[in-house]
Amino acid sequence: MTDISDPPSPPSRHQRRSEATRARILEAAHRHFVAVGLDGARMETIAAEAGVNKALVYRHFGGREQLYREVLRRAYEKVRQAEVELSLPEDPVEALDRLVAFTFQYYIDNPDFLILVGIENLNGGAHLRRVGQEGLHVSSLLDILRRILDAGVARGIFREGLDPMEFYMVVASQCWFTVATSHTFGITFDVDVLSPGSIARRRALICDNVRRYALRDPDRWNAGAGDAPSA
Amino acid sequence: MTDISDPPSPPSRHQRRSEATRARILEAAHRHFVAVGLDGARMETIAAEAGVNKALVYRHFGGREQLYREVLRRAYEKVRQAEVELSLPEDPVEALDRLVAFTFQYYIDNPDFLILVGIENLNGGAHLRRVGQEGLHVSSLLDILRRILDAGVARGIFREGLDPMEFYMVVASQCWFTVATSHTFGITFDVDVLSPGSIARRRALICDNVRRYALRDPDRWNAGAGDAPSA
Amino acid sequence: MTDISDPPSPPSRHQRRSEATRARILEAAHRHFVAVGLDGARMETIAAEAGVNKALVYRHFGGREQLYREVLRRAYEKVRQAEVELSLPEDPVEALDRLVAFTFQYYIDNPDFLILVGIENLNGGAHLRRVGQEGLHVSSLLDILRRILDAGVARGIFREGLDPMEFYMVVASQCWFTVATSHTFGITFDVDVLSPGSIARRRALICDNVRRYALRDPDRWNAGAGDAPSA
Amino acid sequence: MTDISDPPSPPSRHQRRSEATRARILEAAHRHFVAVGLDGARMETIAAEAGVNKALVYRHFGGREQLYREVLRRAYEKVRQAEVELSLPEDPVEALDRLVAFTFQYYIDNPDFLILVGIENLNGGAHLRRVGQEGLHVSSLLDILRRILDAGVARGIFREGLDPMEFYMVVASQCWFTVATSHTFGITFDVDVLSPGSIARRRALICDNVRRYALRDPDRWNAGAGDAPSA
DNA sequence: GATGAATGAGGATTCATTCAT
DNA sequence: AATGAATGAATCCTCATTCAT
DSSP states (O other): OOOOSSOOOOOOHHHHHHHHHHHHHHHHHHHHHHHHHHHHOOHHHHHHHHTSOHHHHHHHHSSHHHHHHHHHHHHHHHHHHHHHHOOOOSSHHHHHHHHHHHHHHHHHHOHHHHHHHHHHHHTTTHHHHHHOGGGGOHHHHHHHHHHHHHHHHHTTOBOSSOOHHHHHHHHHHHHHHHHHTHHHHHHHHTOOTTSHHHHHHHHHHHHHHHHHHHBSSGGGSOTTTTSOSOO | OOOOSSOOOOOOHHHHHHHHHHHHHHHHHHHHHHHHHHHHOOHHHHHHHHTSOHHHHHHHHSSHHHHHHHHHHHHHHHHHHHHHHOOOOSSHHHHHHHHHHHHHHHHHHOHHHHHHHHHHHHTTTHHHHHHOGGGGOHHHHHHHHHHHHHHHHHTTOBOSSOOHHHHHHHHHHHHHHHHHTHHHHHHHHTOOTTSHHHHHHHHHHHHHHHHHHHBSSGGGSOTTTTSOSOO | OOOOSSOOOOOOHHHHHHHHHHHHHHHHHHHHHHHHHHHHOOHHHHHHHHTSOHHHHHHHHSSHHHHHHHHHHHHHHHHHHHHHHOOOOSSHHHHHHHHHHHHHHHHHHOHHHHHHHHHHHHTTTHHHHHHOGGGGOHHHHHHHHHHHHHHHHHTTOBOSSOOHHHHHHHHHHHHHHHHHTHHHHHHHHTOOTTSHHHHHHHHHHHHHHHHHHHBSSGGGSOTTTTSOSOO | OOOOSSOOOOOOHHHHHHHHHHHHHHHHHHHHHHHHHHHHOOHHHHHHHHTSOHHHHHHHHSSHHHHHHHHHHHHHHHHHHHHHHOOOOSSHHHHHHHHHHHHHHHHHHOHHHHHHHHHHHHTTTHHHHHHOGGGGOHHHHHHHHHHHHHHHHHTTOBOSSOOHHHHHHHHHHHHHHHHHTHHHHHHHHTOOTTSHHHHHHHHHHHHHHHHHHHBSSGGGSOTTTTSOSOO
C-alpha cells in the first residue's frame, strides 16, 4: 500500500488512522453485505459494526454502491491471490486432484465469495462490470490452468486440445453447485450436503469426473484417488 | 387449487373473479421478485402490475413473505411438472443426452427458476424450508433418474451402483453453473457464455462428461453425440 | 370543486375527508413556506401542522416542490380573485386612488404574497414558470387597468397612450417597495415604515405620484386626495 | 481593514496570506449566498470555491451566520461607496435623471445586492439588524439626496418641503421593483423586463415620474429627457 | 494559519402494513 | 372482493461543526 519508491515521508498519524478506519469499514461492509445482501444491507449497520460514524462511510467510499463494488473487487482479488499461491504437484493427475481439492475447499471455507458472486449474478453482473475486467486478473488463473493441461499433454496422458476455460468450468461447476446450492439441494433431497462425509464423497466424485474429462485413458488410473485426504 | 372432489356447486362469479385476481397477483409477484429480488421488491409495484389495490394483495396472501413463498412453491412445482412430462428415449445413452439437454434448456428458458433458487440459497433456504419438503415432489425426479440408470445397468452399459442424487448433481451442476454464473463468468473471461454457439458447445461438453461418468466404457460411444440437436 | 354537470353521485365520505386533508396540508404548507422559505421548510413540520402523517403529504402532493408550486399557484389565484372583486368608482381619478389603496392594502394585509413572490424571484422564477402563465389569469388584471385608463381618456382627463402594464408598474412598484423592503429600509433609515402614520403618508404620496403619472393636468386636482381614508 | 494608524510594523507574510485567504473566502461566500440563498448555502461549497479547508472558514469567521453577516455588511458598504462616488451634474433636473439612471443601473449591474437585500427582508431583517445601523452609512446617501433637493429648491424649480427619504423611495421603488421582480413580472405578463429596449423605456418612464414628483412645473421640461443616455 | 478526519443531528423520501368504506 | 386513505417506522444521505495534527 505504502510505496517505497520516491519520498521517504512516512505516513502521518492522520493517514495511518484513516487507512485503518477505511479497512475497518471495508471489513464490516463485507460481513454485512454477505450476511444480508446488497439490498438488505444498511449503511447504519455497517458504520456501527466498523465503530464509526455513518457519515464517515460516505466520506471514505462515496456511497453504498461504491462500497459494495470495492468489497466485490477485493473478494475477487483474494481468490486470484489464493490461486496464485497454490503450489501444484509435478504429476499432472495429482495436479488435477489438487486443483479440485483447492477449489472445493476454497468455496467451503469462503462462502462469502460464493455469496457475493451469487448476488452479483442476480444483479446481472452490473457491479462487477464496473469493477472492470482488468481488476479481475483472470490471466493468472488461466496460466495455472494451462500449466496443468500442458504438463498432462507433455506426458502424453491428457487429451489434447482441451480448452483452459472449459476445463475450469468442469472443475468449478461441480464444486460451485455443491456449495452454492447446498441449502435448496439439501432441503429438496433431505440430505446434509456439507457434512464432512458428504463433502469427502463429493470431492472424490468430482476428482473422478475431472480425471475422466482430462485423461486420455482414465481407467489406467485407479479411481478414488481424490478420496478425502484429511477427512 | 379449486378441488373437484365433493360438491357440484359451480364456482360463483365472485369466486371465479377472485381466483383470476389471485392468479394475476401471483404472476406479477413472480415477475417482480425475479426482477429485483426479495428485498428489492415493492408491494406497491406488484399490486400495480397485477392491476389491483395494494390492500388486496394483503387480503389474498397475508403479506410479502407468504406471497414470496407461494411464488417459490409454484416455481418448484413447475420444474417437477416439466420433468414428469419429459419423454425419455428407450436407449440409455440417448436418455442421458436427453436429460442433459432438457436440464440445460430448462435453465436457459427459465432463468426465473435459477434466480428464485439463487435468492433462496442466499437466504439460507429459509423460505423453501417453510414450503416443506413434501411440496417439492422430489420423488418424481428421483424416479426418472433411477429409471435411466436402471435401464443402462440392465443393458450392461452403465456402471453399477451409481447414486441417483449424485448422478443428478453431475448433470445439474454443469448446466446450472453455466447459466447461473453466466454474468460473472462472462465478465471474468470476457466471453458470451449464452451465445448460441457457446451453448451448443457447452451442452456437448456436458453430455460427454455425463457419459464418461455413467458409462462403463465411454470410448465405445463416439463422443459429441450431444451436439446441438436442434439449435 | 365538485362539478354539477354529469353524475349526481355525491362525494363519498372518503373523498370528502381526503379533500379536507388536502386543504389542511395546503394551509399548513402555505404558512410554513411563508415563515421559513422554500429551503428552510421541513416536510415534517408541515405534516405536523396539518395534523397528518408525513407520508400523506407525499401521497397528496408528490413532494416538496410540487407542494410549493401549488401553494404559489393558489397565492396568485387569490390576488387575481381579489382584484376581480374590487369595485371601482365611476370617477377615473377616484378609481386611481382606489387602485392604489387596494394594492397597497393587499400587500400590507397579505405579506404572504409578497414573501412567496420574493422567494420566487430569488429562485429565478423557476417554480412560477412551471405553474404556467395560464394559471396566472393576468388578463383579468389587464382588463381592470384598461378600464380605468380608458375611462380617464374618455373623459379627457388622462393622458393618452398609456400602457396598462406600465401603469401597473407605477402603481405596484411603490406599494411593493414600501412593504417588501420595509425591514431593510426601516433599519437603514431608522424608521418604522409600517406604522399607521407612515402607511397613510406613503399611500397619499403614491396616490399623488400615480395621479401625476396618469392625469393630463394634475394640478387641477387637489393633491392629497389619497389621504388616509380610514387610518 | 488593515488600519494605517499606529505602529509601523508592516504586515508579516503570514498576515498578508491570511488576509488574502479571508478575502477569498468572503468572495466565495458572497457568490454562493447570492446563488443559492442563506439556507441553500453549504459551507463545504464556500470553502471549496475559496480553495481552502472548511475548518479554515470557521477559524476566520466563526460560523455561517457571521460569515453571512459580513457578506451583507460589505454589500451595503459597496452601494454607499458607489453613491458617494457618483458625480452629480449641477443642473437639478439633470441631477434627478442622473440619480435615477445610477440607481437603476446599479440594480441591474449588481443583482447580488438586490438578492441579499431580498433574502434579508424575507428574514425580517434579522441579520442586517445585527450589522447595526451605523455600519450602513445612510447619512452619506441622505446628504446626496438633500443636495439635489436643495439645489432644485434654490433655483426655484423643485417643490418645497420634499422629504429626502420619501424622494429616495420614489426613485428607488420603481427601479427596485423593475429589477427585483423581473422574473415573476416577466412570467406574469409574458415580457422580457430586462431586455435593453425594456430597460431604456422603463428608465425614461421612471425619470419622467421622478420629475413629475419633484418639479414644481413638470411641463416646462420636455419629458423623455431620461431616454437611454448611454445604452 | 491550515488541513483532513470524524461526528451528531437532521431531513427527505419510501414502504410495508392497516383502516374505513 | 375491492378500494383509497392513512400511518409509523425505517433508511439513505447531507451538513454544520469540531478535533487532532
